[in-house]
Amino acid sequence: MKASEHINQLTNQLINYTLHLADSSIIMGHRLSEWTGHGPMLEQDIAISNIALDLIGQARNFYQYAASLKDGATEDSLAYLRDAHEFKNLLIAEIRNGDWAKTILKLFFFSTYQLCLYQKLFHSADQQLSAIAEKSLKEVTYHVRWSSEWVIRLGDGTEESNRRIKEALANVWPYTGEMFQPAQYETALFENSVGVNVSDIKNSWMEKVKDTFKEATLQYPADEKLWMHTGGKTGVHTEHLGYILAEMQFLQRAYPNCEW
Amino acid sequence: MENTRQHISIKAIWKLMEEIYDPEIPVLSIIDLGIVRNVKMNKEEIEICITPTYSGCPAMDVISMSIRMTLLQNGFSKIKISQQLSPAWTTDWMTERGKEKLKTYGIAPPLGKSFDTKYLEELKVECPLCHSLNTKLISRFGSASCKALYQCNDCKEPFDYFKCH
Numbered sequence: 001m002k003a004s005e006h007i008n009q010l011t012n013q014l015i016n017y018t019l020h021l022a023d024s025s026i027i028m029g030h031r032l033s034e035w036t037g038h039g040p041m042l043e044q045d046i047a048i049s050n051i052a053l054d055l056i057g058q059a060r061n062f063y064q065y066a067a068s069l070k071d072g073a074t075e076d077s078l079a080y081l082r083d084a085h086e087f088k089n090l091l092i093a094e095i096r097n098g099d100w101a102k103t104i105l106k107l108f109f110f111s112t113y114q115l116c117l118y119q120k121l122f123h124s125a126d127q128q129l130s131a132i133a134e135k136s137l138k139e140v141t142y143h144v145r146w147s148s149e150w151v152i153r154l155g156d157g158t159e160e161s162n163r164r165i166k167e168a169l170a171n172v173w174p175y176t177g178e179m180f181q182p183a184q185y186e187t188a189l190f191e192n193s194v195g196v197n198v199s200d201i202k203n204s205w206m207e208k209v210k211d212t213f214k215e216a217t218l219q220y221p222a223d224e225k226l227w228m229h230t231g232g233k234t235g236v237h238t239e240h241l242g243y244i245l246a247e248m249q250f251l252q253r254a255y256p257n258c259e260w
Numbered sequence: 261m262e263n264t265r266q267h268i269s270i271k272a273i274w275k276l277m278e279e280i281y282d283p284e285i286p287v288l289s290i291i292d293l294g295i296v297r298n299v300k301m302n303k304e305e306i307e308i309c310i311t312p313t314y315s316g317c318p319a320m321d322v323i324s325m326s327i328r329m330t331l332l333q334n335g336f337s338k339i340k341i342s343q344q345l346s347p348a349w350t351t352d353w354m355t356e357r358g359k360e361k362l363k364t365y366g367i368a369p370p371l372g373k374s375f376d377t378k379y380l381e382e383l384k385v386e387c388p389l390c391h392s393l394n395t396k397l398i399s400r401f402g403s404a405s406c407k408a409l410y411q412c413n414d415c416k417e418p419f420d421y422f423k424c425h
Binding site: 130135 | 312314315316317318344345346347348350398399400401402403404405409423425
């Protein structure tokens with residue numbers, strides 16, 4: 001293969017990788033923002049809306065970078081004009097919020113994953129990815145703290161809160177495996193010191209989750225062979241993503257190039 | 261001559277930016293916040309480099325626009341505003357004057373050095389109203405991503421704390 005072809009191929013992988021990071025953040029952020037105005041109490045409503053805002057801000061940084069690599073793309077066209085099969089977000093970001101316990105547990109798993117991921121991405125050979133990771137790390141640290149406190153409160157709380165977080169665990173757990181199974185673009189970029197080897201962060205993720213679960217009096221699921229949902233990273237999604245996009249992209253689809 | 265002119269312009273621009281305020285905390289200028297990284301001049305073009313406080317901070321777009329407007333009003337026409345993410349902004353960059361202004365405004369200023377894990381633990385935040393240290397954390401997130409919500413156990417007033425970040 002010619003050198004120029006090789007560079008083109010790597011650029012494509014980098015665009016896919018950056019979009020994957022952006023998509024997971026924006027879809028999780030959009031999902032969480034559904035709680036705005038519906039939180040169980042004002043302070044928590046504000047907290048979860050702030051976390052949603054952080055995630056959407058992180059997504060913007062990734063989209064702006066991806067747009068700079070792709071001819072004719074803008075951050076808005078990437079977020080608002082791609083269809084579901086082009087989105088590369090983790091499935092855990094798109095599944096329904098359910099009750100407060102399920103939302104919290106999803107966020108806790110996802111934030112802990114982002115923390116482990118960005119700690120490594122900070123050392124990426126790609127300066128912009130490293131800068132975005134550095135910027136996001138501080139925000140994600142707060143998200144992990146806030147969500148882990150809630151996992152503990154719910155797990156070690158009342159009979160009902162304990163029942164609900166256990167139900168949430170049964171529901172959400174099968175979506176955690178995908179985080180640590182690298183897509184082809186992740187492997188390619190890891191080999192070039194740009195991306196993170198996600199199978200490497202599994203152990204530190206597990207340790208953090210186990211610590212919190214212990215305090216929350218929750219049992220860490222032991223079955224290593226449990227079947228896990230996958231596909232999000234390569235554009236194979238649950239039925240929920242289409243509904244999210246229908247709402248999120250409505251304005252740009254109905255009124256192209258609209259700004260306010 | 262050209263050098264001297266550039267030098268004077270750059271100084272004047274720094275001065276102008278002391279009058280541009282954060283839309284969400286209108287007592288703090290962007291200089292107090294420490295978000296202006298660099299001012300450069302290439303011939304007639306001015307490049308201002310700013311750094312976001314939080315990734316999703318909606319104030320950044322408004323701040324960019326304010327910088328542009330102020331410079332245009334002052335006779336500068338070619339303006340480029342760029343954003344720099346690394347090294348990431350921290351509350352350490354906020355000026356002492358800025359911290360004093362925050363306090364007078366009723367927001368407790370950030371304590372300690374950013375990312376000292378000690379400061380991520382529960383803090384003794386001083387109530388900006390009655391100066392008591394007997395305060396409690398109500399919520400890690402307040403009315404903006406940069407703030408947490410506290411309450412004073414003595415005067416009972418709730419107040420914002422600018423998170424050490």
